Amino acid sequence: MRFDRKPVRTAIPVIDRQHDQYFDAVEYLFDMYERAEVIPDKVLGILNNIQEYAQDNFDTEERFMENEGYPGLDHHRAKHDTFKSSIDGFMEDFANTSNLAKIIEDLRQLLVSWFVDQIKTDDMALAEFLKKKGYGSRS
Ligand SMILES: [Fe+2]
Numbered sequence: 001m002r003f004d005r006k007p008v009r010t011a012i013p014v015i016d017r018q019h020d021q022y023f024d025a026v027e028y029l030f031d032m033y034e035r036a037e038v039i040p041d042k043v044l045g046i047l048n049n050i051q052e053y054a055q056d057n058f059d060t061e062e063r064f065m066e067n068e069g070y071p072g073l074d075h076h077r078a079k080h081d082t083f084k085s086s087i088d089g090f091m092e093d094f095a096n097t098s099n100l101a102k103i104i105e106d107l108r109q110l111l112v113s114w115f116v117d118q119i120k121t122d123d124m125a126l127a128e129f130l131k132k133k134g135y136g137s138r139s
Contacts (some may be wrong), residue, residue: 001030003112010127011136012064018057019119025050026111033104050111051087052118056082061126068133071118076122083118086110 003023009016030036030045058080065073090107097103130136 001027001034003027010119010123010132013058014125015057015123015127018053018060020073022050022053022115024047024058025053028107029111038092038100038104044091046089047094054083054087054114061123064130065126068130070129072122072125076126079118083110083114113132
């Protein structure tokens with residue numbers, strides 16, 4: 001699976017780099033699934049990476065919001081928290097399931113659709129705010 005990353009570019013370099021790192025890991029997970037190589041330990045390892053990359057990205061964004069007095073901080077942070085508890089739930093389900101295919105499809109919804117939508121709304125709004133503060137051309 002390959003994403004068109006253009007629609008999710010924020011033009012804030014550090015944020016785009018972290019999103020790329022996240023999407024690379026997500027693509028790797030679904031490529032593995034499409035090749036029918038669903039080895040539970042391997043999937044869990046990749047999910048751990050994905051979780052870590054998402055956390056790095058959320059920390060960066062929240063630091064920007066705190067430092068720059070961003071008015072949408074609480075709303076944006078709540079979205080991050082939703083993602084974090086959803087992915088924690090998947091890690092648990094994953095350990096206890098016999099229906100991997102179903103979990104992988106549900107994961108696609110969270111890791112791709114939800115995450116892309118969250119970038120297009122919340123991250124883009126934050127990026128616009130940061131550009132007005134002079135970020136974007138430097139990193
Ligand atoms: Fe983000």
